[in-house]
Amino acid sequence: MPPVPKPKSPKQKRTKPDGGGPFANRTLLLAIGGAAVVAVILVVASLVLSGGDDNGGATTGPTSGATTLVDGIPQEGTVLGDPAATVTLLTYEDIQCPVCRRYTEAGFPTIVDEYVRTGKVKVDFRGLEFLGDDSTKALKVVLAAAKQDRAWQLIELLYANQGRENSGWVSDGLIRELAGRIDGLDVDTMLADAETPAIKEEIDRVASEAADRRVQGTPWFYVQIGDAEPYEVQPTSLEGPAFQPILDDALRG
Numbered sequence: 001m002p003p004v005p006k007p008k009s010p011k012q013k014r015t016k017p018d019g020g021g022p023f024a025n026r027t028l029l030l031a032i033g034g035a036a037v038v039a040v041i042l043v044v045a046s047l048v049l050s051g052g053d054d055n056g057g058a059t060t061g062p063t064s065g066a067t068t069l070v071d072g073i074p075q076e077g078t079v080l081g082d083p084a085a086t087v088t089l090l091t092y093e094d095i096q097c098p099v100c101r102r103y104t105e106a107g108f109p110t111i112v113d114e115y116v117r118t119g120k121v122k123v124d125f126r127g128l129e130f131l132g133d134d135s136t137k138a139l140k141v142v143l144a145a146a147k148q149d150r151a152w153q154l155i156e157l158l159y160a161n162q163g164r165e166n167s168g169w170v171s172d173g174l175i176r177e178l179a180g181r182i183d184g185l186d187v188d189t190m191l192a193d194a195e196t197p198a199i200k201e202e203i204d205r206v207a208s209e210a211a212d213r214r215v216q217g218t219p220w221f222y223v224q225i226g227d228a229e230p231y232e233v234q235p236t237s238l239e240g241p242a243f244q245p246i247l248d249d250a251l252r253g
Helices: 098-106 108-116 133-146 151-160 172-179 187-194 197-212 240-251
Strands: 028-033 036-041 087-093 121-127 220-225 231-233
Touching: 087 098, 087 108, 087 240, 098 108, 098 151, 108 121, 108 240, 121 133, 121 151, 121 197, 121 240, 133 151, 133 172, 133 187, 133 197, 151 172, 172 187, 187 197, 220 240
Parallel strands: 087 121
Antiparallel strands: 028 036, 087 220, 220 231
């Protein structure tokens, strides 16, 4: 499959949530009834950025990846960054989506280094579970880790060790191994919290929010300035430079 195109213009405009954009068919289309997410999986789109290999370009080793990217950055729940930052990037993601993994490799490091670590922007992970059982299991433990302000380390490690969709790659052993590498994370408490009604309610709340905002696939992006209503943004690629005009525009207000 061809790679995601490079940015075609130096300026990224704000957009209304009209369901369009260059990645409208990149992963899934969502249909949401009540608070439950029902997905129609587009197999071709889910391979767009994976290179078409059997594992979606993913690493299969249980110990690959590192927790260095977000080290030293404040976290509160699912939010990464200085609480005083007035601009928030909302990212709708599914942990076993190969395109989301590509975003974390190609675009997220630039966002972290240039905007989050410098205190300009916060990033809020909005987890969805529409690809299947492994999505649900991964999302539960991420949200449980968020209760200990360690969600972003676990997100990073899960993406680095992403396996074939719905192959059972999110195993109990993998979760324990990866979570055990995160300083300050009580793994047993995380696993217990993952099965609580509060975590299920949070998953359903974000699913409903995604429906209201017409999120059509993952990754999908919104920007919020202060307490204003978030607005959809459509980067021209998943590379770091595509997010720079979006965030610079938001920082200018």
